[in-house]
Amino acid sequence: MYRTCMPVLVTGSSGNVGRWVGEELHAAGADVRCAVRPPSSGQLPEGTVGFDFTDERTWAAAFAGVRALFLVRPPAIGNVRRDLLPAVAAAREAGVEHVVFLSIQGADRLRVVPHATVERWLQGSGLGWTFVRPSFFTQNLSTTHAPDIRDRDEVVVPAGRGRTAFVDTRDVAAVAAAALLDPAAHRDQAWTPTGPEALTYTEVADVLTDVLGRPITYRDPGLPGWFRHARTVLGMPVGMAVVTAAIYTTARLGLAAGLTDHVEQVTGRPPASVRTTAVREQAAWRRTPENPRGGQS
Template sequence: MNAPSQTAVLVLGGTGRTGSLVATKLAERGLATRTAARHGADVPFDWDDPTTHTAALTGTDRLYLVTPVLRVSYADQVAAFLDLAEAAGVRHVTYLSTYGGDQAPTEVDIKAVEDGLAARGALTHSILRPAWVMQNFSDAHLPVIDGVITVPTGGGTEAFVDAADIAAVAVETLLAPEAHAGAQYAPTGPQALTVGQVADTIAALTSRPVRHQDLDPEVWIGGAVAAGLVPADYAVMLRWLTGGIISGNGSTPNDDIEKVTGQLPSTFHDFARRNVRAWTAPVVG
């Protein structure tokens, strides 16, 4: 059954890994959808330019919330935007948080945003706390460089999840907000894998040697900051994300994706097979 025509969803991060998929899947299900991003979306949206906020919200009653990236302090910006969202008629928010977001360091505003949503009586909300996404290995986040994936994990495991499966869960919460009001989901893949096992899978599918280089986290974080890949204050986020795996507290498989969508999550092998060109296509430079 198609959703009523008067409902519409605003998808922040609408050109990103999950947002673009959320928008496509919602449109396929018959729900009017508008993507928002700084460039290339249906409407312009910039967290640092409040003049873009009201226009983006016009005519929407549901919101896929993606907070500013590569930042740790943004709760006040998000709260101000949600004030506008309420005034514009938004009645449900699905928030893309992070695995274990309710236990994030106090220096990072993940939990502050979660708590702020829960305190808003005029809005229902759903929180998604996904595991590390599989796409990290096929894009610039954790790329294979000269046959090596470099990231500190201490040999720990993570239930890597396909962004498409995260999007599928988000879509269900946006199609039927009343059924998912107050819900907290932690989408994961079906297997807890080491990055070494990820490397072995990529190597087998590409017939090229790939290995995991596990190194001291402070060396890795310091290198990312020194190279300008992340701001200096973002080190606390990287330390927390890698620390969970190193300490043995990485994400573990659960049935949230199947429970919400009725579909089994993708395995890393299936994901890698579908995206093998990410590691075999010639580099154009």
């Protein structure tokens, strides 16, 4: 039931999760305001508002009348105390009452990741909060890791033989949207949406092999090798490479395999499996006529 009568602001609205949060809210009849980076020229699309965590000039219009906020930390922001939390404090002063924060699995244990800093700040902020701590997004395979899979037939991550409870971003979005639609029912709760199974990356490669009809292998470059690969091959910013290394370390240590029933508990539907998502996302790994054999590196 839609219980939030004022606009809901969705940050990260073009991202893996935010885009689906917006769709879930629209489908429920919510008044959705999607935050996007202010364009250098031209008009904003209908239903959007220009917003930049690091540009105070964009905050007032974005937060006006908003009571619930979906908060996504941009990957490029590593120093959240300086570059993200001042905007959230301004949202509180503008009248925002509840924040649904897209965190990561284990943020309560991984004190070094920026998500943990945001969580601690929210807990002491006086705002209502809900933490959505998903396990590793299955769609990271079709976005961040797509070049490795498409061009080199490899899944390259430093996760060792650890298992990961992959989760579809649409399921994560459904959990977040439920908290935004009925903040009182989810106040001061932390949800950890996972998929229905925990797989090793070797098993993930086997699923991709079956779906794509060509051999896909898993290669663990180790943490130093991953950092080089992330920076030079995938083009990740330093901060993002560090955060992803920390996330993969949890898998390597066997800390990412825990399964929950939170998706079904919150949404009433079972979560998607890795295979289900891979079938839907397979176009991201298909080779193009210009690159029929995949690149080499």
